[in-house]
Amino acid sequence: MIRVMVVDDQALVRRGFALVLDNESDIEVVAEAGTGIEAIEAAREHQPDIILMDIRMPEMDGLEATAQILKAGEAAEASDTPCRVIILTTFDPDEYVFRALQAGASGFMLKDIPPESLVEAVRTVADGGAMLAPGITRRLISQFAQKMGTGRNLAERLERLTTREREVLAAIAHGKSNVEIAETLFIGPATVKTHVSSVLSKLGLRDRAQAVVFAYECGLATAGGRDVGF
Amino acid sequence: MIRVMVVDDQALVRRGFALVLDNESDIEVVAEAGTGIEAIEAAREHQPDIILMDIRMPEMDGLEATAQILKAGEAAEASDTPCRVIILTTFDPDEYVFRALQAGASGFMLKDIPPESLVEAVRTVADGGAMLAPGITRRLISQFAQKMGTGRNLAERLERLTTREREVLAAIAHGKSNVEIAETLFIGPATVKTHVSSVLSKLGLRDRAQAVVFAYECGLATAGGRDVGF
């Protein structure tokens, strides 16, 4: 049995969703809430498996509530609460979807979907999957492909470098100085300078800062992996 | 009427999919192919709206075929061929999904889905949306959130900078030299040096190369947007 909580500031909408879901034999609506604050409270109390969350609400919006609920959930560390959130909103998601996914939402659907789709989304997410509105999936894909895909022509330029030069470029992209690169590669600083020079000239770059840009743009370095502790 | 082409090296599988789809009143299977080469040929000839594409095939795999078909489609520039591809595979998608999305696929499903889901996916994609297997959507989301989310603690460090300093940092992240920054910001080179110095000291960085790394890691600069023409 999938335990669901419905969060929406409009009681009518809330009841509508609840009725649709309760009509399914494997789904049970165990709680409702009308604000983000109430949602946090109710989530703690009823421990639902799935939360259907509206965004626009008084007191605290659904994104903030989502972030707090999921943070509390993982803090509890209990395996009994892999509570997952599906954002359900009326509005154009463009400005929200990013924050929602960052907050940890497992779904993002528009309220204009047919009831069966809502039920399907609940089951899918309860099953460990994720479900986005088709248009959102498309945008996510295109952003993903773009972000990872730029490397095409640039990666070709990369191939003009020798192995050693690529290693040096990677080190540069870590923010290392020539001396540090020399130490990590077990070669002399003069050698590093030679490699750096050929990297720059082969790639048509002017200085190591541009080399760092290049490394990120072509995918040799990727944001998200680095400890910027230096 | 949605015109579909089914590509799979196993004739039996192909026929199965075709029967399921042809059973729907709004879907028509107009072509089949058993290899990537055949698929490219058949796509040109029959101009389907949707292609269901297997990955593992002799002669040319489905990913390569997808890339070529979509490239040909956009080269044709004709608005009559917004041909979209749904990848349908048996195997663990982990190693393929990335290439598939880069190739331009609008969907990525596993063959173990129920027939209704296949039909739904075809309709969704034909309608301009995208559909991924739930697990894949989840992974895509987590990668997305991770990539964009690193900025949290680093973005706080960013807030210690003044407006001007952030502008300078952004310019550094474009690979500009101090003189170039001075020109784009309409200030003197000496002033730029001052700003650069305070940026570095405030962020605990050593040189502009590390500043570029920081900018990418905290999201001030993002891969994919830059022309690395310098």
Added chain:
DNA sequence: TCCGGCCTCCCCCAAAAGGGGGAGGCCCCC
């Protein structure tokens, strides 16, 4: 065998970058 690419290191030199300090003007807040 010899040539060419690669890796290693050296020299010198000019330019850029980074650090330190000082200074004037501006604006906002106490």
Added chain:
DNA sequence: GGGGGCCTCCCCCTTTTGGGGGAGGCCGGA
């Protein structure tokens, strides 16, 4: 009115960087 923060620019200095050579050793292909 007097700080204090910010933006602007100046000075001098050291370090790093990048460019231009040259050179020896290694290895694989012509």
